[in-house]
Amino acid sequence: MRSPIYVAIDTPDIARAKAIAAKVKNHVGGLKLGLEFFSAHGQAGVREIAAIGLPIFLDLKLHDIPNTVAKAVQALGGLNPAILTVHAAGGRAMMEDAKAAAPVGTKVVAVTVLTSLDGDDLNAIGVTDGDPHAQVERLTRLAMEAGVDGVVCSGNEVAAAKKIWPKGFFVVPGIRPAEGHHGDQKRVMTPRKALDAGASILVIGRPITQAEDPDAAARVIEATL
Numbered sequence: 001m002r003s004p005i006y007v008a009i010d011t012p013d014i015a016r017a018k019a020i021a022a023k024v025k026n027h028v029g030g031l032k033l034g035l036e037f038f039s040a041h042g043q044a045g046v047r048e049i050a051a052i053g054l055p056i057f058l059d060l061k062l063h064d065i066p067n068t069v070a071k072a073v074q075a076l077g078g079l080n081p082a083i084l085t086v087h088a089a090g091g092r093a094m095m096e097d098a099k100a101a102a103p104v105g106t107k108v109v110a111v112t113v114l115t116s117l118d119g120d121d122l123n124a125i126g127v128t129d130g131d132p133h134a135q136v137e138r139l140t141r142l143a144m145e146a147g148v149d150g151v152v153c154s155g156n157e158v159a160a161a162k163k164i165w166p167k168g169f170f171v172v173p174g175i176r177p178a179e180g181h182h183g184d185q186k187r188v189m190t191p192r193k194a195l196d197a198g199a200s201i202l203v204i205g206r207p208i209t210q211a212e213d214p215d216a217a218a219r220v221i222e223a224t225l
């Protein structure tokens, strides 16, 4: 069975991105490319990384009016990403139109509450109950009604999201293999606990990419699953 680990290759340096991808390719399930890489290298860069042969998760977190997002999804369609993200906060019509515009084999997944946000951050942007859990539940229901394939949430909420949407696809970032430095992530969980709670895939960046030996780091994490 394919590993649930998708490595977040967050760098604008294409040589470094290729080197990391080549190192980890035998022990992970896929590669995630996000805004940092895409802003630097666009679709041509994505094709170069896809040539390594692993499924590509294009994490662009699209968030705009429905027509604009649908046209962007259409423009990205030729890349046939395995997974593509939009923001659930863009609303139901935006998610419906994103799904309708995506290629048949692409899972469209909606970001609920970024794992870098906590209750105080939510209060500051007007989510008045300031409760990440409640907001993830609310946006999971909306994403399910909109007909996308699943949601992105932290390991802390994935069990509740799965209860709402048993057939959903759950992407869990904010993965930290051990206690210690979380960087900018505020809602974190270990890989084992996140899988047990219901994650479909685990997104792991710096704990692998910043390791001296990224392949060894991926294998150590895989052994805990």
Ligand SMILES: O=c1ccn([C@@H]2O[C@H](COP(=O)(O)O)[C@@H](O)[C@H]2O)c(=O)[nH]1
Residues within 6 Å of the ligand: 008, 009, 010, 034, 059, 111, 113, 114, 115, 116, 152, 153, 173, 174, 175, 183, 185, 203, 204, 205, 206, 207
């Ligand atoms: O809520 C979210 C949504 C996406 N991400 C992305 O996942 C990786 C996490 O990287 P780490 O280095 O493991 O922290 C990164 O690419 C984010 O853009 C997220 O962290 N949280």
